[in-house]
Amino acid sequence: MAITLKTLLNYKATQEKFSVLTAYDAAFTTIMNHVGIDAIMIGDSLGMVIQGHNTTVPVTISQMTYHVECVSRANEHALLIADLPFMSYATPKQALRNAAKLMQSGAHIIKVEGGEWLTSTIKKLSKCGIPVCAHIGLTPQSVNKLGGYFVQGKTPQDFDRLLNDAKLLEKAGANLLVVECVPSALGKVISDTLSIPTIGIGAGPDTDGQVLVSYDILGLSPGKPAKFVKNFMDNTSSIKNAIKAYHQAVKSKQFPGSEHGYHS
Ligand code: KIV
Numbered sequence: 001m002a003i004t005l006k007t008l009l010n011y012k013a014t015q016e017k018f019s020v021l022t023a024y025d026a027a028f029t030t031i032m033n034h035v036g037i038d039a040i041m042i043g044d045s046l047g048m049v050i051q052g053h054n055t056t057v058p059v060t061i062s063q064m065t066y067h068v069e070c071v072s073r074a075n076e077h078a079l080l081i082a083d084l085p086f087m088s089y090a091t092p093k094q095a096l097r098n099a100a101k102l103m104q105s106g107a108h109i110i111k112v113e114g115g116e117w118l119t120s121t122i123k124k125l126s127k128c129g130i131p132v133c134a135h136i137g138l139t140p141q142s143v144n145k146l147g148g149y150f151v152q153g154k155t156p157q158d159f160d161r162l163l164n165d166a167k168l169l170e171k172a173g174a175n176l177l178v179v180e181c182v183p184s185a186l187g188k189v190i191s192d193t194l195s196i197p198t199i200g201i202g203a204g205p206d207t208d209g210q211v212l213v214s215y216d217i218l219g220l221s222p223g224k225p226a227k228f229v230k231n232f233m234d235n236t237s238s239i240k241n242a243i244k245a246y247h248q249a250v251k252s253k254q255f256p257g258s259e260h261g262y263h264s
Helices: 005-014 026-035 061-074 092-105 116-127 140-146 156-172 184-193 239-251
Strands: 018-022 039-042 079-083 109-113 132-137 176-180 198-201 209-212
Touching (some): 005 018, 018 239, 026 061, 026 239, 061 092, 092 109, 092 116, 109 116, 109 140, 116 132, 116 156, 156 184, 176 184, 184 198, 209 239
Parallel strands (some): 018 039, 018 209, 039 079, 079 109, 109 132, 132 176, 176 198, 198 209
């Protein structure tokens, strides 16, 4: 059965965890469908893992629509969340135009990175019938402003600001919220406070769903992996089995463990 936003809300109500992975092509999408991954994120992380850039900043809307089409053609039942890339949603009008492109390419929900400044954009998209996944904490499109890929929400002021952003984004009409690279305690309080499902990446075990970059769980990304990454190829030589192990580990609350989280 197709996974929808309603399914994720039911998961939250019944405290069933849901699994999310990134995919950028048809082959991975097919495997993820067979394994039962709940939602697929066509992330602008493709700028780093596929295109070889140091950041997600160079990714364009036409590149995103191409990859959304590749995933969508193969997808049978996962919920498809697609990133609006850097500077494609600087104003509500621009966001609407580009979100329409992603939706018409096959996305079910679009994702935008940022806090309070996004409330008018989210209101506009929501009013026009476009579901929105907001993304706070470590927002990779702002890496040049943040000064690197660091844990966010560590000081009491930042903790409170991110919690407040989460509330404002939900109030503006966001349907989902990605929380990236924050102390586990913040992941928990945001997930407990909001009615919409949260998706954590380096935000501890208490978010409603978990997402990782698929290339990271397969040990394909160069360099030292982030603390929140687990290589699921460690005990298998099959990509399908590794993706299945990730799915089962999330559903059974075995992943992430305390060792994958940040503790202030
Ligand atoms: O771009 C991406 O793939 C993402 C997720 C990893 C959260 O934003």
